Amino acid sequence: MFSWLGKQGGGRERGGVGSDVVQTVTGGLRDLYLRKLLPLEEHYRFHDFHSPALEEADFENKPMVLLVGQYSTGKTTFIRYLLEQDFPGMRIGPEPTTDSFIAVMYGDSEGNVPGNALVVDPKKPFRKLSRFGNAFLNRFMCSQLPNQVLKSISIIDSPGILSGEKQRISRGYDFCQVLQWFAERVDRIILLFDAHKLDISDEFSEAIKSFRGQDDKIRVVLNKADQVDTQQLMRVYGALMWSLGKVINTPEVLRVYIGSFWAHPLRNTENRRLFEAEAQDLFKDIQSLPQKAAVRKLNDLIKRARLAKVHAYIISYLKKEMPSVFGKENKKKELISRLPEIYIQLQREHHISAGDFPEVKKMQELLETCDFTKFHSLKPKLIEAVDNMLANKIASLMSLISQEESNMPTEMVHGGAFDGTMAGPFGHGYGEGVKEGADEDEWVVAKDKPAYDEIFYTLSPINGKISGISAKKEMVTSKLPNSVLGKIWKLADCDGDGMLDDEEFALAKHLIKIKLDGYELPGTLPSHLVPPSHRKPLQTAE
Numbered sequence: 001m002f003s004w005l006g007k008q009g010g011g012r013e014r015g016g017v018g019s020d021v022v023q024t025v026t027g028g029l030r031d032l033y034l035r036k037l038l039p040l041e042e043h044y045r046f047h048d049f050h051s052p053a054l055e056e057a058d059f060e061n062k063p064m065v066l067l068v069g070q071y072s073t074g075k076t077t078f079i080r081y082l083l084e085q086d087f088p089g090m091r092i093g094p095e096p097t098t099d100s101f102i103a104v105m106y107g108d109s110e111g112n113v114p115g116n117a118l119v120v121d122p123k124k125p126f127r128k129l130s131r132f133g134n135a136f137l138n139r140f141m142c143s144q145l146p147n148q149v150l151k152s153i154s155i156i157d158s159p160g161i162l163s164g165e166k167q168r169i170s171r172g173y174d175f176c177q178v179l180q181w182f183a184e185r186v187d188r189i190i191l192l193f194d195a196h197k198l199d200i201s202d203e204f205s206e207a208i209k210s211f212r213g214q215d216d217k218i219r220v221v222l223n224k225a226d227q228v229d230t231q232q233l234m235r236v237y238g239a240l241m242w243s244l245g246k247v248i249n250t251p252e253v254l255r256v257y258i259g260s261f262w263a264h265p266l267r268n269t270e271n272r273r274l275f276e277a278e279a280q281d282l283f284k285d286i287q288s289l290p291q292k293a294a295v296r297k298l299n300d301l302i303k304r305a306r307l308a309k310v311h312a313y314i315i316s317y318l319k320k321e322m323p324s325v326f327g328k329e330n331k332k333k334e335l336i337s338r339l340p341e342i343y344i345q346l347q348r349e350h351h352i353s354a355g356d357f358p359e360v361k362k363m364q365e366l367l368e369t370c371d372f373t374k375f376h377s378l379k380p381k382l383i384e385a386v387d388n389m390l391a392n393k394i395a396s397l398m399s400l401i402s403q404e405e406s407n408m409p410t411e412m413v414h415g416g417a418f419d420g421t422m423a424g425p426f427g428h429g430y431g432e433g434v435k436e437g438a439d440e441d442e443w444v445v446a447k448d449k450p451a452y453d454e455i456f457y458t459l460s461p462i463n464g465k466i467s468g469i470s471a472k473k474e475m476v477t478s479k480l481p482n483s484v485l486g487k488i489w490k491l492a493d494c495d496g497d498g499m500l501d502d503e504e505f506a507l508a509k510h511l512i513k514i515k516l517d518g519y520e521l522p523g524t525l526p527s528h529l530v531p532p533s534h535r536k537p538l539q540t541a542e
Contacts, residue, residue: 028397029297030059036389037305040382044312044375049366050358051184051304052128058185059297061125062106063289064154066182069192070204071160074223078192078261079104079155082286084416088112088143100139101178102157107144115140125185132181135172148415152290156182161204175203176210183214187289187296191220195228195236200243208247212359213303219255219285220244225275226260226267233258233271257282287413294401302394305386306356313346314363316378332372336364433519434511438528445503445510445529452506465499471508478512484521488512491525494534503531 033054040046047053067075076090087104089112103118103126113121115137119130129140139159158179159171183189189211200208211218222240225233237258244254259275259282260266266275289296318335322328335342343357412418437444445452459470468489475485492500492508500508507529515521527535 028393028400029301030056032389032393032397033301036385036393037301037308040308040312040386043379043382044308044315046308046311049311049363050307051181052131054304055122055125055127057123057125057127062152062154063187063293063296064156064182064185065188065190065286065289066156066158066179066186067190067192068158068179068207069161070194070197070201071162073160073192073194073197074261075160075192076157078190078221078223079157081261081263082155082417083145083147083149084263085145085147087145087147089141090143099159100141101136101159101182103140103142104150104155104157105142105144106147106150106154108146110145113142113144114138118142129178129181132173132178136178139171139173149413149418151415152413153187153286156186158182161201161207176206179207180210183211183217184300187217187293188219188286189214189217191218193220193222193240195222195224195233198236198239198243200247205247215248215252218248219257219282221261221282222256222258223261225258225271226269229268230270283418287418290413295398298394298397298401302390305390307358309383309386310346310352310356311358312378312383313350313352314342314357315375317342317346318367318372319375319377322372322375328373332367335372336367339364339367433514433517434522434526434529438526440528443528443532445506445531448510448513449503449506452509453502455509456502456505461502465497465501466505468498471500471505475508475512478516480512480515484515485512487521488515491521494525494531501531501533503533507531 038053041053067078069075080086080090083104087102088110089100089102103124115129116134118124118126118140119137120127124142126140126142129136159175161175191208220240222237225236228236237256240256241253248254257278258271259278261279266272321331321335323331340360343354343360346352347354347357455474456466459466459474461470471489472485475488478485480488488508488511491511492504494504494507510529511521
């Protein structure tokens, strides 16, 4: 993983080009924020309206995954499934059990750190959560344990979202504001749904809306899918997509992973292959987070810079429109009511996209309590510094990140459930498709060769071989496109003579069967699929 703002865990400094690049990128990102962006944020009170100032821990923390969902959708069980062990503070049950935000992180020994102690630790990226007060901090904790998975990522478990007034009143803190704070800092947001409870309550809808602007981080998991049959699952999936479409206002369709994420036998096994493929895709997405952490931090800094620029234009415009002596309060009310028109005017004047502006209603509420006379006028130098950062400095950092990726081994998440999908007979795809027969002595095509031979001899072979024209007549009956059949021909024609003998023809039919079963073809023919008569004899020492 990239060593943002120094090394983590006291590891030895790496030598060579990779080490130099790490230090350059690390210092570059911190320096850009402190010198270019922070002055603009402070001058126009950005932190009072949007997000607190970034600290060192915000740059150097491991990638974080936030789990959100209604109660009893399997959030805590999902973490238990990934780690393959219990963690301190874990409670699982059909009723709302997790009533706190729990940051599950790596530690040399098992233990809990309460919220009030957590927000004063400069090594943890949670210091700014202190603004939500004791009502939140009493419901926030860090669960530490020595687990291989947590060496690469941290996981945030959230309380189950309830329905009704209890959700808004009983918590004692702004739940959606806390979710928004986490959403701005995590690398992945996973929304969990239960196949039996698809209704999105008003409170869950508000929680999802608090992720506005973070759509690229969101993934959806349809959990407990083994409890319904295929027909029901199809209906459930359609209902979920319809419900999400009403809440998440983006033209792109969210990626939904379907499965049953716990270490218990499947209740309905007819979709086992689908669940395995979906779990593998989700694991790959999570495993790639350490490798993409640097780009994500850079991307978040760019989004923050664009919002800070827009905020500066809004505040300076309001300052400019205020009278110097009389009628200040009336003018303030007028400007707040006209904020949508002001947005449009600023978009035209400064050529800014409407998507870069903060939500109007939220901005109007925040402006109600502000003294506009204390706002600052526009300082072009501060804007120019941020423009220069976006136009030039960011591009150089991107090239350095690319250089580091090419000079360093790929960082992946290991341990827990991730190791169970990598190798051995229970690895994803083992013994399926082109991998079938890889660990067998007998040629895997041989079991079906008698049936293929019957077809072969109806094609009038000459000297034991059929021409390409004859082979084509049979191969096109599969209805596969010519591009695929051409690849199969290239793989099956082992000696490259433009003709197929009986073994090569059987191989071609086997590859067609693999493709028709939904598996991908290999780029080159694996050694276990090479026909016996075309295998090169092993050289023996004299």
